[in-house]
Amino acid sequence: MSTEKENAYKRTWYAANKDKGRAYCKAWRTTNKEKRKIDYKDWYANNKEKKATYDKTWRESNKARIYSAAYKKRAASLAREKRYGLNQEQYNNMYLKQLGLCAICHDPLGDETPHVDHCHTTKKIRGLTHGKCNTMLGYANDHILKLGYAMEYLAKHSQEEAKNLPHIKTTISELMEELNIQ
Numbered sequence: 001m002s003t004e005k006e007n008a009y010k011r012t013w014y015a016a017n018k019d020k021g022r023a024y025c026k027a028w029r030t031t032n033k034e035k036r037k038i039d040y041k042d043w044y045a046n047n048k049e050k051k052a053t054y055d056k057t058w059r060e061s062n063k064a065r066i067y068s069a070a071y072k073k074r075a076a077s078l079a080r081e082k083r084y085g086l087n088q089e090q091y092n093n094m095y096l097k098q099l100g101l102c103a104i105c106h107d108p109l110g111d112e113t114p115h116v117d118h119c120h121t122t123k124k125i126r127g128l129t130h131g132k133c134n135t136m137l138g139y140a141n142d143h144i145l146k147l148g149y150a151m152e153y154l155a156k157h158s159q160e161e162a163k164n165l166p167h168i169k170t171t172i173s174e175l176m177e178e179l180n181i182q
Contacts, residue, residue, distance in 0.1 A: 076113060084116050084125055091116075094128055103127030104137070 014021045029036060044051060065071055077088045086094075100109055103117060103126065114128035117137065129137075140146040 080116060084118060084123075086116060086125060091128075094125075098128055102130045102133050104129050104133035 059066060077091070080086050080091060081088075095109075095114065098109075101107065102109055102114075107130070109128065109130065112130060115131050115134040117126045117129045117134050118124060119126065119142065137147075140150070
């Protein structure tokens with residue numbers, strides 16, 4: 001059978017057996033993930049300009065789709081799953097468990113897309129936070145004492161505020177005692 005006849009036969013078979021064809025392709029992709037990565041890297045290395053042109057053309061002809069809220073939400077969901085291994089259902093459950101509140105400041109998360117806070121060492125997900133709250137932890141390198149020093153500093157320079165907020169510990173020793181750190 002010539003290549004042209006083979007291709008015609010394959011197209012005809014696939015058109016008549018779409019479900020079987022899709023199932024076969026999906027199974028092959030699942031069992032050959034590493035091979036596909038290597039093949040794609042090789043292809044991309046040899047076709048960078050072609051890929052860039054294709055991507056640019058696709059983006060130009062799909063602007064409405066790209067900027068739609070549903071597309072952005074789906075893209076964010078895929079990125080979360082890839083980066084943290086957190087699927088949409090787990091994310092929604094975490095949001096509901098936190099009652100829609102930031103895991104750090106306990107203010108409502110509101111319309112802002114919550115950030116997924118995680119330990120950079122263990123990669124364990126800790127909760128959903130405001131961007132600024134998550135950044136605060138990042139600047140402190142997740143170091144409890146640094147955050148305690150920041151609390152002590154704020155309490156020292158705004159005694160009135162600290163007096164009106166009794167839940168804030170005014171010394172590092174009070175904080176360490178409450179957190180049971182020795």
